[in-house]
Amino acid sequence: MTSSPPSVSEAPHPFDRLHPEIRRWIREEGWDELRAIQDQGIRAILDDKRDLVIAAATAAGKTEAAFLPLLTQAADRTRTGVALLYVSPLKALINDQYRRLAILGERLDLPVVRWHGDAPASAKRAVLRDPRGLVLITPESIEALFLRRTEEVARLFGALDAIVIDELHAFLQGARGLHLASLLRRIDRLGLTRPRRIGLSATLGDFSAAEAWVSAGATHGGSGLVMADQDQPELKLQVRGYIEPPDDDGPDDVESDGGESALSRVADHLFANLRGSNNLVFAGSRRTVEALADRLRRRSEHANVPEEFFPHHGSLSTDLRETLEQRLKAGTLPTTAVATTTLELGIDLGSVKSVAQVGAPRSLASLRQRLGRSGRRAGTPAILRIYIREKYLAADCDPLDRLRLDTVRAVAAVRLLVAKFIEPPAPEPSLPTVALHQLLSTVVQQGGSRADRLYRDLCADGPFGLLSKAEFAGMLKAAASPENGLLEQCPEGLIMLGPRGELLVNGRDFYAVFDSDEEWRLITGGRALGTIPIVNALGIGSLVGFAGRRWRVVGVDDRAKVLDVVPHPSGKLPKFDRLSAEPVHDRLAAEMFAVLSDGNIPRYLDRQASALLGEGREAFRALGLASSRFLSVESDVHLLSWRGTAVNSILAVLVTAAGLECDAHDVGVTVTGASAAEVRALLMHISKCPPLDELASFVKSLRIAKFDKFLPDALLAAYWARRNEPFMPLVSATIQDLLNSG
Numbered sequence: 020m021t022s023s024p025p026s027v028s029e030a031p032h033p034f035d036r037l038h039p040e041i042r043r044w045i046r047e048e049g050w051d052e053l054r055a056i057q058d059q060g061i062r063a064i065l066d067d068k069r070d071l072v073i074a075a076a077t078a079a080g081k082t083e084a085a086f087l088p089l090l091t092q093a094a095d096r097t098r099t100g101v102a103l104l105y106v107s108p109l110k111a112l113i114n115d116q117y118r119r120l121a122i123l124g125e126r127l128d129l130p131v132v133r134w135h136g137d138a139p140a141s142a143k144r145a146v147l148r149d150p151r152g153l154v155l156i157t158p159e160s161i162e163a164l165f166l167r168r169t170e171e172v173a174r175l176f177g178a179l180d181a182i183v184i185d186e187l188h189a190f191l192q193g194a195r196g197l198h199l200a201s202l203l204r205r206i207d208r209l210g211l212t213r214p215r216r217i218g219l220s221a222t223l224g225d226f227s228a229a230e231a232w233v234s235a236g237a238t239h240g241g242s243g244l245v246m247a248d249q250d251q252p253e254l255k256l257q258v259r260g261y262i263e264p265p266d267d268d269g270p271d272d273v274e275s276d277g278g279e280s281a282l283s284r285v286a287d288h289l290f291a292n293l294r295g296s297n298n299l300v301f302a303g304s305r306r307t308v309e310a311l312a313d314r315l316r317r318r319s320e321h322a323n324v325p326e327e328f329f330p331h332h333g334s335l336s337t338d339l340r341e342t343l344e345q346r347l348k349a350g351t352l353p354t355t356a357v358a359t360t361t362l363e364l365g366i367d368l369g370s371v372k373s374v375a376q377v378g379a380p381r382s383l384a385s386l387r388q389r390l391g392r393s394g395r396r397a398g399t400p401a402i403l404r405i406y407i408r409e410k411y412l413a414a415d416c417d418p419l420d421r422l423r424l425d426t427v428r429a430v431a432a433v434r435l436l437v438a439k440f441i442e443p444p445a446p447e448p449s450l451p452t453v454a455l456h457q458l459l460s461t462v463v464q465q466g467g468s469r470a471d472r473l474y475r476d477l478c479a480d481g482p483f484g485l486l487s488k489a490e491f492a493g494m495l496k497a498a499a500s501p502e503n504g505l506l507e508q509c510p511e512g513l514i515m516l517g518p519r520g521e522l523l524v525n526g527r528d529f530y531a532v533f534d535s536d537e538e539w540r541l542i543t544g545g546r547a548l549g550t551i552p553i554v555n556a557l558g559i560g561s562l563v564g565f566a567g568r569r570w571r572v573v574g575v576d577d578r579a580k581v582l583d584v585v586p587h588p589s590g591k592l593p594k595f596d597r598l599s600a601e602p603v604h605d606r607l608a609a610e611m612f613a614v615l616s617d618g619n620i621p622r623y624l625d626r627q628a629s630a631l632l633g634e635g636r637e638a639f640r641a642l643g644l645a646s647s648r649f650l651s652v653e654s655d656v657h658l659l660s661w662r663g664t665a666v667n668s669i670l671a672v673l674v675t676a677a678g679l680e681c682d683a684h685d686v687g688v689t690v691t692g693a694s695a696a697e698v699r700a701l702l703m704h705i706s707k708c709p710p711l712d713e714l715a716s717f718v719k720s721l722r723i724a725k726f727d728k729f730l731p732d733a734l735l736a737a738y739w740a741r742r743n744e745p746f747m748p749l750v751s752a753t754i755q756d757l758l759n760s761g
Contacts, residue, residue: 033053033057033058033061033062033065034053034061036061036065036088036091037061037087037088037091038090038091038094038095038127040094040123040126040127041087041090041091041123041126041127043126044122044123044126054079054080054083054084054247055247056073056075056079056080056081056084056245056246056247057080057083057084057087059084059245059247060073060081060083060084060085060087060088060245061084061087061088063243063245064085064088064089064092064217065088065091065092067243068215068239069215069234069237069239069240069241069242069243070215070216070217070218070230070233070234070237070241070242070243071085071215071216071217071218071233071242071243071244071245072187072217072218072220072223072226072229072230072233072242072243072244072245073085073217073218073219073220073245073246074219074220074221074223074226074229074244074245074246074247075221075246075247076221076247076391079221079247081219081220081221082116082119082120082185082219084245085183085217085219086103086120086123086183089103089180089181089183089217090103090120090123090124090127090129090153092180093127093129093152093153093180094127094128094129096151096180098178099150099151099174099178100150100151100174100175100176100177100178100179100210101146101150101151101152101153101154101175101176101178101179102129102151102152102153102178102179102180102181103152103153103154103179103180103181103182103183104153104154104156104176104179104181104182104183104206104214105120105153105154105155105156105182105183105185106156106157106158106161106182106183106184106185106199107155107156107157107185107186108157108158108185108186108189108190108195108364109157109186109364110135110136110137110138110157111340111341111344112185112186112364113133113135113138113155113156113157114133114341116155116185117131117133117155120153120155124152124153129151129152129153130142130145130146130151130152130153131152131153131155132145132146132152132153132154132155133155133156134154134155134156134157134160134164135156135157135159135160136160137337146175147168147171147175150174150175154175158195158198158199158202159530159531160530161199161202161206162198162202162460162529162530163530165202165205165460165463165464166460166463166464166524166529166530169463169464169466172209172464173209173210176206176209176210177209177210178210179206179210179214180214180215181214181215181216181217182203182206182214182215182216182217183216183217183218183219184199184216184217184218184219184233185219186219186220186364187218187219187220187223187229187232187233188220188221188222188223188229188384188388189364190232191228191229191232191444192444192445192447193447193449193533194447194449194452194453194532194533194724194725195532195533196232196447197447197449197450197453197482197483197532198453198456198457198532200232200235200481200482201453201457201477201481201482201483203216203235203236204235204236204476204480204481204482205461205464205476207236208476213236213237213238216233216234216237216242217233218232218233221388221391222384222387222388222391222441223441224383224384224440224441224442224443225441225443225444226244226246228443228444230242230243230244235482236480252393252399252400252401253400253401254390254400254401254402254403255400255401255402255403256402256403256404256405256433256623257403257404257405257623257624257625258404258405258407258426258429258430258433258621258623258624258625258628259285259288259404259405259406259407259625259627259628260407260409260426260624260625260627260628260629260630260631261281261284261285261406261407261408261409261627262281262408262409262410262411262627262631263280263281263408263409263410263411264279264280264411265411265413281408281409282307282310282311282314282377282408283314285311285377285406285408286311286314286315286318287318288406289311289315289328289355289375290315290318290319290328292404293327293328293355293373293375294324294327294353295327295353296353296355296372296373297347297350297353297354297355297368297369297370297371297372298354298355298356298371298372298373298374298375299355299356299358299362299368299371299373299374299375299389299392299393300355300356300357300358300374300375300376300377301358301359301360301362301363301374301375301376301377301389302357302358302359302376302377302378303359303377303378304359305332305333305334305359307377308330308331308332308357308358308359309330309332311357311377312328312329312330312357315328315355315357316328325352327352327353327354327355328355328357329343329346329354329355329356329357330356330357330358331343331344331356331357331358331359331361331362332358332359332361333359333361340361343356344362344368347368347369347371348368348369349369350369350370360385362392363385363388363389364388368392370399371392371393372393372399372402373393373402373403373404374389374390374392374393374401374402374403374404375403375404375405375406376389376403376404376405376406377406377408378406378407378408378425379405379407379425379426379428379429379432380405380428380429380432381428381432381601381602381603381607382442382601382604383432383435383436383440383441383442383604383607384441384442386432386436387436387441390403390436405429405433407425407426407429407628407631408425409423409425409426409631417652417655418638418642418650418652419650419652419657419689421634421635421638421642422615422635422638422639422644423631423632423634423635423638424611424635424685424686426628426631426632426635427611427614427615427632427635428603428607428611428685429628430614430621430624430632431607431610431611431613431614432607432610433621433623434610434613434614435606435607435610440606442604442606445602445665446742446743446745447742448723448724448739448742449532449533449723449724449725450483450485450486450738450742451486451494451724451727451730451734451735451738452532452724452725452726452727452730453483453532453724454477454478454483454486454491454494455494455498455726455729455730456529456532456725456726457477457481457483458473458477458494458495458498459498459505459506459516459520459523459524460524461473461476461477462506462514462515462516462520463516463524467509467513467514467515468513468514469512469513469514470491470492470495470512470514473491473495473514474488474491477491478491485738485741485742486734486738490734490737490738493731493733493734494730494731494734495514496731497729497730497731497734498517498520498729499517503517503519503729504517504518504519504520505517505519505520505523505729506520531725532724532725532726533724533725538550538551538580539551539580539581539582539720540579540580540581540582541563541570541582541584542581542582542583542584543570543583543584543585543586544585548570548584551563556668556669556671556672556718556720556721556739557572557575557582557718557719557720558572558575558672558675558676558717558718558719558720559572559573559574559575559719560572560675560680561671561675561680561681561682562587562680562681562682562689562691563582563584563682564682569586569587569682569691570582570584570585570586570587571584571585571586571587571680572584572719573585575719575720577719577720577721577722577727577728578722578728580722587680587691602663602664602665603663603664603685604663604664605662605663605665605666605749606663607663608660608661608662608663608685608686609661609662611661611685611686612661612686614632615635615636615639615644616639616645618636620632620633644659646760647760648660648661648687648756648757648760649695649698649699649757649760651694651695654691654692654693655689655690655691656689656690656691656693656694656695656698657687657688657689657690658670658687658688658689658690658698658702658757659686659687660686660687660688660753660756660757661686661687662686662687662749662753664683664685665743665746666746666749666750666753667683667684667685667686667687667688668683669714669743669746669747669750670683670688670750670753670754671683671688672714672717672718673705673708673709673714673750674688674690674701674705675717676709676714676717677701677704677705678701679691679692679693679697679698679701680692699758702754702757702758703758705754706751706754706755706758708747708750708751708754710740711739711740711741711743711744711747712736712737712740714740715736715737715739715740716736718736718739721735721736721739722735
């Protein structure tokens with residue numbers, strides 16, 4: 020690489036401002052020039068002290084944009100202590116970045132240390148003896164340091180120059196995002212100055228939200244944004260439709276592969292089109308991943324060809340997952356990974372030819388992140404295949420099934436993908452549970468603390484500001500209750516861990532704030548029916564669909580995640596996919612209405628998918644749903660709100676609290692045992708929505724996060740009302756739309 024000497028009026032070229040060893044490494048790597056994002060990142064980091072968000076496509080050079088200038092600064096540093104902290108949501112991503120950064124660290128005489136459960140202990144011991152260089156770490160390992168090495172954590176992280184947060188979009192919402200926000204605030208308090216924060220992401224919809232998250236706790240002038248305008252690769256897209264056999268209503272199964280099921284025909288197409296190259300197939304649940312991978316394995320055996328298709332999900336051993344990841348990255352053997360969400364984030368998997376998804380997308384953020392895996396080489400297109408499985412429609416099926424909503428959602432998602440829409444962060448339901456987790460951890464770190472200091476550190480100056488002093492006091496009281504025993508108070512007023520608190524904090528699963536098992540068990544008459552994800556609020560009298568029929572909720576054990584249900588005598592349950600813990604955004608639901616309302620047939624649909632979309636539109640017109648939001652079917656009334664999960668969930672609570680039984684789904688609410696006139700009268704009655712704090716007392720499924728079982732009902736109810744308050748204007752508007760429809 021060469022650069023012209025600057026004129027008097029010009030600033031030095033970014034390349035010339037890097038450390039000589041870094042410049043030498045760049046030349047040896049054969050780079051012709053810095054990429055645009057790297058040029059901008061070097062300038063922004065070396066010229067400014069503000070926090071920074073670096074946004075660019077996958078494999079655009081974000082890591083180097085941050086670390087080339089940061090390592091340049093760290094090389095001349097004289098202070099003791101770790102200089103740079105890199106935080107990733109995945110151990111595999113840490114391992115991948117380590118391989119990229121360790122060479123630079125060696126040239127600069129800066130240790131680069133991986134810090135997670137599977138990383139070598141010798142390097143950790145060395146950096147504890149002589150804290151300097153760069154540490155790559157997960158949030159859970161930061162938590163472990165605060166708990167297990169409270170005397171050493173300040174020596175490690177008390178003089179940081181910067182913290183780099185990779186896959187920033189993964190932390191903008193969710194329990195792990197709140198957890199990391201709290202940990203970063205605690206790191207801020209270890210030293211005299213707050214280290215700058217630099218967030219990296221390829222999937223951001225709301226840049227202002229990302230900048231606000233990164234700059235939380237900053238005393239300087241906010242944050243900056245570096246974003247590279249980069250030509251997107253050509254997109255080759257196909258949506259393929261399949262219809263299940265008439266009697267196939269069961270879950271995906273490894274054992275059954277008769278060739279007639281939609282999943283077996285999907286396997287046929289994948290086997291015929293993906294062999295010989297590297298690909299990713301996202302199949303949703305672990306059960307579907309295993310069933311699909313098994314079908315592909317059988318086809319390889321039957322054709323007497325080498326195995327190329329392998330499952331990848333969280334229940335597999337670390338060795339199996341990493342072996343598959345390394346095989347993909349090496350690129351020497353054709354490999355297709357069939358995964359849940361485990362390969363969604365930015366582990367470098369090398370050149371992936373195509374991405375496939377089984378099932379219509381529910382999240383545009385996830386879809387965009389997955390698609391970013393393909394088309395990363397210059398001149399190669401990104402290839403996306405979406406496989407839709409629709410149910411067979413019997414003559415007496417529910418008219419709602421005739422809308423073919425899964426196919427419609429796939430088309431709507433592609434439209435929003437082209438429009439570059441990504442869901443903004445939503446209010447986080449796990450905030451109270453993460454606050455309790457961090458309360459216990461902070462008590463350990465501080466060796467005991469007073470209530471006023473804990474509130475100030477966690478809430479007033481921390482990420483849990485939505486909790487009032489009274490609610491925080493209620494949390495302390497509940498944690499110290501005899502049945503919980505997490506905390507106790509000394510006569511001097513110091514709050515310490517109680518016996519049960521010590522057991523909880525000393526357990527290895529305490530480091531993580533998320534609970535891997537989020538499904539509820541259904542019990543009827545003492546007999547187990549199975550497990551389902553629950554995303555909507557439930558009360559006594561709510562309806563849930565399972566195994567092709569409806570069940571009425573007669574009891575809710577919020578702590579044990581158990582629903583006691585009885586069969587409901589209503590008509591047939593609509594067959595479109597309702598069992599998902601992934602919410603649908605308002606914009607996606609509204610786009611589904613738009614897809615049904617127009618007549619355009621996208622060219623990316625195969626013949627079967629085109630026919631399914633045509634069926635849905637024909638039913639939409641025949642049922643008069645362009646003007647009416649009511650669809651009466653025997654004893655059911657479908658209220659089609661064309662809103663997302665949040666609005667429909669609140670609407671269902673309102674209807675159930677008013678005395679009717681109902682079930683929320685992707686595009687509305689289904690009321691049973693009432694006529695359209697009765698439902699309309701009820702909507703008029705609830706059109707002036709009661710205060711949410713009154714409605715919250717009706718909700719029985721408030722304990723949705725890992726440590727909610729230790730929290731008081733009043734706090735959970737108050738927080739449910741508070742996080743849903745922003746949706747109330749939409750709920751009111753939706754009720755008026757329903758009443759005004761034909």
